[in-house]
Amino acid sequence: MPREKLVIADSIERLSILDDKGQLDRELEPDIPEELLLKLYRYMLLGRRFDERMLDLQRQGRIGTFPPIKGQEASQLGAIACLEASDWLVPSFRETTAELWRGRSLESVLLYYNGYNEGTVIPPEQCDLPMAVPVGSQVLHAVGLAWAAKYRRQDQVVMSFFGDGATSEGDFHEGLNFAAVYQAPVVFVCQNNQWAISVPLSRQTATPTLAQKAIAYGMPGIQVDGNDVLAVYAAAREAVERARAGGGPTLIECVTYRVMMHTTADEPSKYRSEEEVELWRERDPLPRFGDYLKARGSLSEESAAAVEEAVLAEVQAGVDRAEQQMATLGDPLQMFDHLFAELPPATQAQKEALARELAANDREEHHG
Amino acid sequence: MAKMTMVQALNLALRQEMEKDDRVILLGEDVGLDGGVFRVTDGLIESFGDQRVVDTPLAETGIVGMSIGMAVYGLRPVCEIQFSGFSYQNFHQLENHAARMRWRTQGRLTVPMVLRAPYGGGVRALEHHSESREAYWAHTPGLKMVIPSGPRNARALLVSAIRDPDPVIFYESKALYRAFREEVPEEEETLPLGQPQVVRQGSDLSLIAYGAMMRPTLKAAEELAEEGVEAEVIDLLTISPLDDTLLVESLTRTGRAVVVHEAPRSFGPGAEVVSRLMEGAFHYLQAPIERVTGYDIVIPYFSREKEYIPSVERIVEAGRRTLRS
The missing domain is CATH 3.40.50.920 (Rossmann fold)
Known part of the structure; x- marks a missing residue:
């Protein structure tokens, strides 16, 4: 018997449309309505300015630890912009900009990062999951949602986000395998930001790309320039359309970079060079997209300034609303709410004991 | 009333709930054509098809993680983990998500799923097939942990578990599966969870x-x-x-x-x-x-x-x- 090559799949493609020098590939330029282009720009800027404001708030002790998203705006928004309102977003914990796009309020984000459960409530009209902290664990939920949508013959698509580190988790592999076996309508969007806290991609995987892992599961995979919002959008639109048409899941690897720390509790200078970070700062997705919009006449210096002003006002209003809300929250007894549909008797007794303790403390304070 | 083993009584509970409610989906390893290694799901794929009785890839985390997504969507997944000794591979999905989704979202998203798994010794099984680790789940706020003791209460408790709005871990004693028969009524019977x-x-x-x-x-x-x-x-x-x-x-x-x-x-x-x-x-x-x-x-x-x-x-x-x- 001869030893022969098995033809398993075509090689994995890489997609770049608007490169880091601002060069546009007109053949590949996606046809995006003007309104959507401007919305993308506004949310990229909102994501950026909100992130910067959160860092200030964190440094001032007004919110707790949070994971900045700076530099990943394009790789989140280009993908999420392809979903319909009735579709599902299944985020990890660094997709704040994508969540804002889906309708999460700024104050909800701030409440969450200041330790209030009220910050993870999904608006009633929305089909999204809250952020998932255990790395990669949410990937399987996306598959279950997509399986259920298919069972119900709804043409919903589920988009699951995760990072490069998550691709080492068993849940990632099981999720992609299950999705391909059941041809579930899921779009897996990997935010390859090169670093899982202090571990670089080269220590996370021995493969040259993450996209190629799709081949092993029997689904299409593509690598895109994650700082090129046009490329991310084009790849995601193709994947969403395929999933909606019954063509099953896709893995998209968005190559981007975590220009900030993992969370505000992390100090990246300990494990990576400033030169590397500088290189990626130059590949900033925001001015790249802004220049593209200006070149095609969609944005002017004046309208860009107006967007900037509106976004800053929106961020300020969000911070104000969050701080107003936080003043009214904080009843410790709330921690017992929603454990089960009905609180079991023994837990109810614990809640009542805490209530008595709090009431006694209050009396002491008043009299003391 | 018919005299049934616990296996038959559990099968009756599943069959009747599936007939009543198309949200009820069974999934797990070998639950379809094989009817489960203990035959609890025997004959159900023939009656309900492979969209209701779903053979999964061999991955416990996958089974439970997928069930969570299905339950959040509005289905009532009943997943089988072939032996409870293999359920530690799905521990984090239960602890981190199934048990907390209602709490995390302040009641907006819920996980009404059942995880069935055979537990316990006494059937001359190999290693990893005889543990009794209910304390793991009982120690997790947000999970319910149910263990029936005979055919009749197994059937009634499983029906209640499937209808429960929260995640239930349902351990079935292998030693009891075929140990004895009991009269189990054809008509619906439930038992409230949380009541000795x-x-x-x-x-x-x-x-x-x-x-x-x-x-x-x-x-x-x-x-x-x-x-x-x-x-x-x-x-x-x-x-x-x-x-x-x-x-x-x-x-x-x-x-x-x-x-x-x-x-x-x-x-x-x-x-x-x-x-x-x-x-x-x-x-x-x-x-x-x-x-x-x-x-x-x-x-x-x-x-x-x-x-x-x-x-x-x-x-x-x-x-x-x-x-x-």
């Missing part, structure tokens, strides 16, 4: 057990009766959330108690039961409460498991000790 039952009345001693330990415990009560001791026997049925009302009430009448389980002793469900009895009925106690349990060791390979699993003799002896005090 008195299965034998008595006033001298309270014997508290659940699952596979109910049979040796009832046998022990009969032997004690021959000595003139009337033991009250209580079946927990739900390990968590544990409602201690009935247990405390029983102890106020008997003043003595023995708690029986197959699981290791330290930090086992018995420790919680004893604490609740101390908190609720300390002044009625006439003797130290006894525990008859598995030892704090790995459950031995089956040639030695008989000496590990609590026996009628050990339960009787513990009862006698409390009566001597």
Whole structure:
């Protein structure tokens, strides 16, 4: 018997449309309505300015630890912009900009990062999951949602986000395998930001790309320039359309970079060079997209300034609303709410004991 | 009424709930054509098709993670983990997500799923097939942990578990699957979760057990009766959330108690039961409460498991000790 090559799949493609020098590939330029282009720009800027404001708030002790998203705006928004309102977003914990796009309020984000459960409530009209902290664990939920949508013959698509580190988790592999076996309508969007806290991609995987892992599961995979919002959008639109048409899941690897720390509790200078970070700062997705919009006449210096002003006002209003809300929250007894549909008797007794303790403390304070 | 084994009774519960509610989906390894390695899902794929009875890839995390997504969507997944000894691979999905989604989203998203898994020793099985680790799940806020003790209550509890709005871990004793038959009514029967039952009345001693330990415990009560001791026997049925009302009430009448389980002793469900009895009925106690349990060791390979699993003799002896005090 001869030893022969098995033809398993075509090689994995890489997609770049608007490169880091601002060069546009007109053949590949996606046809995006003007309104959507401007919305993308506004949310990229909102994501950026909100992130910067959160860092200030964190440094001032007004919110707790949070994971900045700076530099990943394009790789989140280009993908999420392809979903319909009735579709599902299944985020990890660094997709704040994508969540804002889906309708999460700024104050909800701030409440969450200041330790209030009220910050993870999904608006009633929305089909999204809250952020998932255990790395990669949410990937399987996306598959279950997509399986259920298919069972119900709804043409919903589920988009699951995760990072490069998550691709080492068993849940990632099981999720992609299950999705391909059941041809579930899921779009897996990997935010390859090169670093899982202090571990670089080269220590996370021995493969040259993450996209190629799709081949092993029997689904299409593509690598895109994650700082090129046009490329991310084009790849995601193709994947969403395929999933909606019954063509099953896709893995998209968005190559981007975590220009900030993992969370505000992390100090990246300990494990990576400033030169590397500088290189990626130059590949900033925001001015790249802004220049593209200006070149095609969609944005002017004046309208860009107006967007900037509106976004800053929106961020300020969000911070104000969050701080107003936080003043009214904080009843410790709330921690017992929603454990089960009905609180079991023994837990109810614990809640009542805490209530008595709090009431006694209050009396002491008043009299003391 | 038909006389059924626990396997047949569980199958009846699944079949009737699937007929009634198209949100109920079974999934797991070999649950389809094979009908499950213990045949609990036998014949269901023929009746309901492969969209209702779903054979999965061999991945426990995948099964549970996918069930969570299905449940959040609005389905009622009933997943089978082939042996509870393999359920540790899905631990993080239960602890991090199934148990918390309602709490995390303030009631907006819920996970009404059931995880069924065979547990316990006594069937001469290989390693990893005989553990009794219900305390893991009972220790997780947001999960319910249910263990039936016979065909009739297994059927009624499984129906309640499927209809419950929250995630339920449902352990089925392998030793009981075909051990005996009981009359199980064709018409619907449910049992409330979180409520123990008195299965034998008595006033001298309270014997508290659940699952596979109910049979040796009832046998022990009969032997004690021959000595003139009337033991009250209580079946927990739900390990968590544990409602201690009935247990405390029983102890106020008997003043003595023995708690029986197959699981290791330290930090086992018995420790919680004893604490609740101390908190609720300390002044009625006439003797130290006894525990008859598995030892704090790995459950031995089956040639030695008989000496590990609590026996009628050990339960009787513990009862006698409390009566001597």
